[in-house]
Amino acid sequence: MKGFIIKEFLQIFRDYRSMAILFGIPIAQILLFGFALNMDLNNAHIAIVNKSGDAKSIELINKINSSDYFIVDQVFNSETNIQAAFQRGEIKEVIVIPEDFAARLASNQKIELQVIADASDPNTASILVNYTQAVVSSFQSQNAKGSSAALPLIQVESRFKYNESLKSVYMFVPGVFTIILMLVSAMMTSISIAREKELGTMEILLVSPITPVQIILGKVFPYVLLSFINAGLILLMSAFVFGMPFSGSITLLLAEALLFILMALSLGIFISTVSNSQQTAMLLSMFALLLPTILLSGFVFPIKNMPEVLQWLSHLMPGKWFIIIVKAIILKGAGFADLWKETLIILSMTLFFIGLSIKKFNIRLATN
Amino acid sequence: MKTAIEIENLAHNYGLVEALKPLDMSIESGTLFGFIGPDGAGKTTLFRILTSLLLPTQGTAKVLGLDVVDDYRKLRPLLGYMPGRFSLYQDLTVAENLQFFAKLFKTTIQENYHLIKDIYDQIAPFKNRLAGKLSGGMKQKLALSCALIHKPELLFLDEPTTGVDVVSRAEFWEMLRKLKNYGITIVVSTPYMDEAALCDKVALIQKGKILQTDSPNNITESFVKPLFSVKSNERNSLSKDIETFGKTDSFYWFGDSIRWIGDDEKDADLLRIYLQQKNHQALEIKKIKASIEDCFMDLMKGNYE
Numbered sequence: 172m173k174g175f176i177i178k179e180f181l182q183i184f185r186d187y188r189s190m191a192i193l194f195g196i197p198i199a200q201i202l203l204f205g206f207a208l209n210m211d212l213n214n215a216h217i218a219i220v221n222k223s224g225d226a227k228s229i230e231l232i233n234k235i236n237s238s239d240y241f242i243v244d245q246v247f248n249s250e251t252n253i254q255a256a257f258q259r260g261e262i263k264e265v266i267v268i269p270e271d272f273a274a275r276l277a278s279n280q281k282i283e284l285q286v287i288a289d290a291s292d293p294n295t296a297s298i299l300v301n302y303t304q305a306v307v308s309s310f311q312s313q314n315a316k317g318s319s320a321a322l323p324l325i326q327v328e329s330r331f332k333y334n335e336s337l338k339s340v341y342m343f344v345p346g347v348f349t350i351i352l353m354l355v356s357a358m359m360t361s362i363s364i365a366r367e368k369e370l371g372t373m374e375i376l377l378v379s380p381i382t383p384v385q386i387i388l389g390k391v392f393p394y395v396l397l398s399f400i401n402a403g404l405i406l407l408m409s410a411f412v413f414g415m416p417f418s419g420s421i422t423l424l425l426a427e428a429l430l431f432i433l434m435a436l437s438l439g440i441f442i443s444t445v446s447n448s449q450q451t452a453m454l455l456s457m458f459a460l461l462l463p464t465i466l467l468s469g470f471v472f473p474i475k476n477m478p479e480v481l482q483w484l485s486h487l488m489p490g491k492w493f494i495i496i497v498k499a500i501i502l503k504g505a506g507f508a509d510l511w512k513e514t515l516i517i518l519s520m521t522l523f524f525i526g527l528s529i530k531k532f533n534i535r536l537a538t539n
Numbered sequence: 540m541k542t543a544i545e546i547e548n549l550a551h552n553y554g555l556v557e558a559l560k561p562l563d564m565s566i567e568s569g570t571l572f573g574f575i576g577p578d579g580a581g582k583t584t585l586f587r588i589l590t591s592l593l594l595p596t597q598g599t600a601k602v603l604g605l606d607v608v609d610d611y612r613k614l615r616p617l618l619g620y621m622p623g624r625f626s627l628y629q630d631l632t633v634a635e636n637l638q639f640f641a642k643l644f645k646t647t648i649q650e651n652y653h654l655i656k657d658i659y660d661q662i663a664p665f666k667n668r669l670a671g672k673l674s675g676g677m678k679q680k681l682a683l684s685c686a687l688i689h690k691p692e693l694l695f696l697d698e699p700t701t702g703v704d705v706v707s708r709a710e711f712w713e714m715l716r717k718l719k720n721y722g723i724t725i726v727v728s729t730p731y732m733d734e735a736a737l738c739d740k741v742a743l744i745q746k747g748k749i750l751q752t753d754s755p756n757n758i759t760e761s762f763v764k765p766l767f768s769v770k771s772n773e774r775n776s777l778s779k780d781i782e783t784f785g786k787t788d789s790f791y792w793f794g795d796s797i798r799w800i801g802d803d804e805k806d807a808d809l810l811r812i813y814l815q816q817k818n819h820q821a822l823e824i825k826k827i828k829a830s831i832e833d834c835f836m837d838l839m840k841g842n843y844e
Binding site: 173174175177178181182185186370371372374375376377378379380381534535 | 590591592593594611615616618620622624625626627628629630631635638639640641642643644645685686
């Protein structure tokens with residue numbers, strides 16, 4: 172066993188490709204999801220049509236401009252230029268300030284501010300409109316405080332719990348964490364066992380005193396260790412690069428991660444028992460594990476919006492349960508008492524796959 | 540003499556393909572036994588059954604007194620097995636491979652070093668080289684060292700010399716003779732006829748059927764048909780002309796001459812006259828003693844019919 176584990180480590184460290192998969196992909200993915208696939212909007216270019224031109228309207232424009240969300244590119248006097256600016260794609264939104272802006276504001280009358288957004292990208296448009304509303308209403312309340320006859324304007328105030336600034340990186344980290352552990356653990360083990368079969372070394376291993384259980388354990392141990400290091404790496408990066416707050420217990424999170432790694436490894440071993448070449452093992456891991464995990468775990472698409480059949484399928488995705496656990500621990504500070512059900516589900520999946528792989532592990536060559 | 544391998548009515552099919560036809564045979568312990576036959580004859584299938592890697596379709600086989608199906612767990616540690624294709628870890632060095640196999644069999648390199656010393660000494664200068672980067676002959680020596688490291692009682696070598704240069708082949712067989720002196724039974728398969736003479740006993744195998752089992756000497760001695768070597772400087776028309784000569788049992792090219800087997804020894808004189816009429820110059824016809832290959836060619840012909 173010890174010899175087997177030493178051999179396994181030697182092979183992993185010597186193979187630059189697997190090292191790249193092990194540590195390169197997680198780092199690249201976290202950075203990608205964190206920075207490039209950021210769904211937060213910053214510095215959106217907009218135009219303003221200022222029909223009023225008074226001091227108050229300039230104040231509003233400055234306020235809009237000073238927020239991180241907008242850059243006021245152009246200020247027009249009339250609506251005639253809007254169409255052309257939209258078509259050139261220079262701006263995403265236009266805010267039209269009415270003529271009697273200052274007067275109405277002073278007398279606390281209703282002001283109609285027109286917001287026109289480029290809805291060719293509906294997501295961006297609705298986010299921008301929301302931001303605009305937020306900025307304007309804050310401007311309004313500031314001015315209301317200053318006036319003596321403070322009639323509070325009716326405002327809808329919504330608050331987002333747990334991720335108050337709605338930063339998407341907080342949503343991505345649990346998902347990416349899950350997918351990377353899944354990818355690295357399952358794919359790497361399945362490939363490494365399939366490689367023994369493909370290169371014929373399994374033939375020699377079989378004609379030796381080592382038992383299937385020992386082969387499996389010898390394969391699993393190095394990857395548990397490496398995946399665990401990986402998990403730590405991802406958490407450190409999300410904490411220090413993206414400033415992700417950790418409200419829950421780190422120990423519990425790591426323990427759950429260890430369980431999930433074991434689950435992924437047992438899945439990987441199961442895959443390797445049904446595939447005879449590295450190629451098959453890799454494709455199987457990709458299509459049977461990775462894609463469903465990405466699509467059905469609630470990481471990319473909300474499970475509640477799925478057709479019922481897919482919702483049922485999503486229950487079978489180990490990743491779904493792990494994402495729930497990670498989110499709950501990191502964002503809500505949940506303890507084990509809140510998560511025992513999800514933990515139990517992953518644990519039983521783990522045992523199921525380990526049992527199945529040991530049973531399916533061929534003590535002879537598959538060419539029977 | 541003790542029996543190392545006892546095979547009874549053993550056969551194996553891959554689907555509808557008969558890889559191994561029902562077979563009975565036994566191999567005495569302490570012998571260097573060779574299975575000689577062309578590619579696809581069933582040698583590897585037989586080896587896999589005997590090493591417990593493959594379940595036979597029918598029949599039983601006992602290796603070292605243990606049943607290959609029921610007692611595989613007890614049997615496996617006693618065997619040394621070198622598969623036909625190079626099956627070591629190519630991304631480990633020579634020394635790491637050997638260390639790994641020693642550990643796998645719960646022994647140390649030192650414990651049985653005397654067994655592999657002669658072989659390992661030759662590859663020791665390259666011990667820090669990756670196994671995948673060794674030459675063919677070196678690979679085989681390393682594979683043999685790894686198969687021997689736990690001092691197996693029985694060694695299965697599946698085509699150990701295929702793809703290996705002539706010098707390395709000779710060295711390899713020299714090593715096998717030495718290993719025999721340690722009391723290890725060695726079962727080897729090879730497609731090379733000339734290696735048959737180096738075995739104590741050989742079985743000629745073709746299309747899943749054992750054609751003959753005996754010592755190489757007995758096999759060649761038992762060949763009674765009149766065998767002649769025919770040479771002419773008209774190489775192109777020689778085989779065509781022999782074909783038209785009526786009293787021919789069989790003939791085939793053997794190097795730069797044709798081996799001709801007649802129905803009767805006296806027919807050789809008739810062949811000479813016949814070929815002279817066909818303008819063959821520098822004709823050379825002489826009676827020769829059969830080699831293993833001649834015997835095999837003759838037996839194969841029978842197997843085809």
